Amino acid sequence: MLAWIVGDLSSRFGTPLFAPHLTLQGDTETTPAELESAIAAAAGAVEAFAEPVSIVEGSDAYFRSFYARFAVSPALAKLKQALDPEGLASFMPHVSLLYGPVEAPAKAAAIAEINARLAGRAIRFDRIGIVTSGQDVPIADWRVVASVALGSA
Numbered sequence: 001m002l003a004w005i006v007g008d009l010s011s012r013f014g015t016p017l018f019a020p021h022l023t024l025q026g027d028t029e030t031t032p033a034e035l036e037s038a039i040a041a042a043a044g045a046v047e048a049f050a051e052p053v054s055i056v057e058g059s060d061a062y063f064r065s066f067y068a069r070f071a072v073s074p075a076l077a078k079l080k081q082a083l084d085p086e087g088l089a090s091f092m093p094h095v096s097l098l099y100g101p102v103e104a105p106a107k108a109a110a111i112a113e114i115n116a117r118l119a120g121r122a123i124r125f126d127r128i129g130i131v132t133s134g135q136d137v138p139i140a141d142w143r144v145v146a147s148v149a150l151g152s153a
Contacts, residue, residue, distance in 0.1 A: 015065075048149070097114065
């Protein structure tokens, strides 16, 4: 469902297409082997879960232009603590739905439309992935290089 929304918004506004995701840890210098070990441990400690969308909102930030926001639930906090403990205090769990600038009135109308569809709707989280991504990697080149199902000990 979220992939369909991202695709629809991308074609509607001419913005980049990407796989919807909730970032637990951003750019890092951690080695791939260390990351794989960390996500395996974190995934083993948390079962798959569903969280309701709190609100769909937007900002002027490129990678947070339009997103579905979630509360910091116990499961999300546990995953964040395991993978990025320094970032826990400022953690704002969200799934971006559109990257980049969009004309304000059109963006506001789209946010209201998508919020009416998503607010309160539960989204299932069932895995942690490692993605080659970052500010210096073109969005079209982002790739999932490892993935671990939640609850797999």
